[in-house]
């Protein structure tokens with residue numbers, strides 16, 4: 282049976298419970314991260330923990346993220362995922378258990394820390410070559426999506442719209458301006474230039490988004506962090522989604538319309554090979 286981590290203990294999944302008064306359950310008063318491991322070694326932990334620390338600071342949950350560094354390898358080991366090519370640890374920190382009231386609880390309230398591990402499957406070469414699909418959907422989220430909160434209802438509704446349409450991903454937009462996916466970032470290619478929404482207040486600054494921008498620039502590819510519209514996306518030469526579990530996913534159909542040639546393009550392939558080459562060096 283899977284072993285999970287809850288407030289300092291390693292428990293069988295079926296024996297792990299949180300209180301109905303947990304503020305994560307009641308208010309979505311929590312943030313989270315998903316970090317992947319390759320053969321038992323975690324990738325880009327520093328970047329994930331930096332983002333988590335900044336989210337915790339913004340929502341003022343007092344929690345020492347060093348606890349997470351310790352639980353990551355232990356959870357992988359206890360779930361026999363040391364040799365998995367691609368596994369993930371999901372970790373969430375809530376403001377803890379307190380009688381329901383919107384304002385912060387007594388400062389002595391301890392955060393609830395929950396983590397689980399899971400094996401992931403990477404897209405096959407054939408899936409990459411076929412390209413993927415997406416639908417567009419309004420970005421209904423609050424104005425601080427840079428915080429990776431568990432309050433994901435707008436993302437859930439958006440991803441369900443994709444599922445209903447038989448598509449893989451969703452292109453979120455605010456009044457026609459593209460922001461990101463429900464759980465990944467978006468890049469388009471126009472005239473050999475990579476374009477992605479700026480890491481202002483309207484997106485989650487993805488760890489892989491950041492790596493793609495850095496690697497592409499180092500490789501001499503022009504990258505613009507700029508707002509772009511649905512029209513720009515539909516007339517783009519190429520497009521792909523990026524993310525920790527998404528990796529680099531070329532998208533060739535959006536709302537039933539073909540993007541570019543309808544096949545993964547040269548710049549997407551280049552980014553994917555930069556990603557693959559870097560993958561092995563992202564271990565801590």
Ligand SMILES: Cc1ncc(COP(=O)(O)O)c(C=O)c1O
Nearest residue numbers: 464465466485487488489524525
């Ligand atoms: C809304 C959103 N955007 C982007 C991403 C991609 O971020 P990362 O590359 O850090 O996985 C995620 C990841 O979960 C996300 O939830």
